[in-house]
Amino acid sequence: MSAEPKVSIHPSQTSLAAAVAARLITRLVDVQSDRGTATVVLTGGSIGTAALRAVAESPAHTAVDWSNVHVWWGDERFLAADDPERNAVQARAALLDHVGVDPAKVHEFGASDAFDDEDAAAADYAAQLAAAAEAELDADPGAVQTDPRLPRFDVLLLGVGPDAHIASLFPEMAGIRTKGSTTVGVADAPKPPPKRGSLTLETINTAQEVWLSVSGSDKAGAVGLALAGAGHVQVPAAGARGLRKTLWLIDQDAAQKLPGRLIDHDEEQAG
Numbered sequence: 127m128s129a130e131p132k133v134s135i136h137p138s139q140t141s142l143a144a145a146v147a148a149r150l151i152t153r154l155v156d157v158q159s160d161r162g163t164a165t166v167v168l169t170g171g172s173i174g175t176a177a178l179r180a181v182a183e184s185p186a187h188t189a190v191d192w193s194n195v196h197v198w199w200g201d202e203r204f205l206a207a208d209d210p211e212r213n214a215v216q217a218r219a220a221l222l223d224h225v226g227v228d229p230a231k232v233h234e235f236g237a238s239d240a241f242d243d244e245d246a247a248a249a250d251y252a253a254q255l256a257a258a259a260e261a262e263l264d265a266d267p268g269a270v271q272t273d274p275r276l277p278r279f280d281v282l283l284l285g286v287g288p289d290a291h292i293a294s295l296f297p298e299m300a301g302i303r304t305k306g307s308t309t310v311g312v313a314d315a316p317k318p319p320p321k322r323g324s325l326t327l328e329t330i331n332t333a334q335e336v337w338l339s340v341s342g343s344d345k346a347g348a349v350g351l352a353l354a355g356a357g358h359v360q361v362p363a364a365g366a367r368g369l370r371k372t373l374w375l376i377d378q379d380a381a382q383k384l385p386g387r388l389i390d391h392d393e394e395q396a397g
């Protein structure tokens with residue numbers, strides 16, 4: 127079971143980041159009012175980080191109980207813990223340091239100063255995920271889990287590269303082909319740095335909602351191919367689906383090669 131993609135087009139990168147931020151705040155508030163806690167999976171990349179900055183700048187962010195938000199990452203660069211290129215370091219600077227998150231609920235991929243290699247860090251992340259899944263079941267023995275090795279992901283954010291990669295799953299490479307594991311170490315990513323850790327596509331696709339945020343004309347080809355139904359090994363972004371929602375949030379530059387039949391005009395006007 128997975129949700130067909132919906133597309134929402136925004137006039138500029140700035141309005142896109144603001145729209146992602148507004149949607150994220152609303153979603154977290156809604157999930158918390160139903161369930162008490164909410165879980166978000168963050169992405170690195172320019173638009174992902176700009177959206178987090180926009181959350182911090184929005185007065186509405188105080189409606190979220192940040193101390194009850196679980197934070198994970200879709201991928202991480204295998205670098206020292208304080209390296210400014212780490213997705214987690216950028217997310218802290220953009221949002222997490224400003225909103226009173228509970229450090230025990232912020233789950234980072236292991237860094238290169240703590241783990242021998244990217245595979246060990248990825249294995250550790252899989253163990254962290256499995257422990258969270260177990261804790262979830264202890265707290266609510268009736269909880270329905272999509273995968274017993276994974277906690278519930280309410281919203282999973284992704285950026286998309288010009289080559290259509292998502293998280294650290296690059297076209298035609300081993301990561302995007304990985305089956306049976308929840309995480310994967312990546313040794314030779316074409317986007318620097320080469321060493322990374324990532325959720326697998328199978329893991330990404332257990333999220334309730336997957337939102338792909340994309341800005342810029344260099345991404346238009348990737349967006350067009352992904353939404354025209356290309357195969358996920360060649361076009362990883364084509365394979366990302368949420369269980370109840372798959373939302374492409376894109377700016378006009380990234381929408382240049384969009385198959386027209388996919389534009390949802392209600393969504394288009396929403397942002």
Ligand SMILES: O=C(O)[C@H](O)[C@@H](O)[C@H](O)[C@H](O)COP(=O)(O)O
Pocket residue numbers: 169170171172173174201202203213284285286287288291292293294317
């Ligand atoms: O660690 C990373 O590099 C990311 O998680 C990666 O998947 C990113 O989201 C895309 O490459 C888009 O990045 P831009 O928005 O900067 O193009």
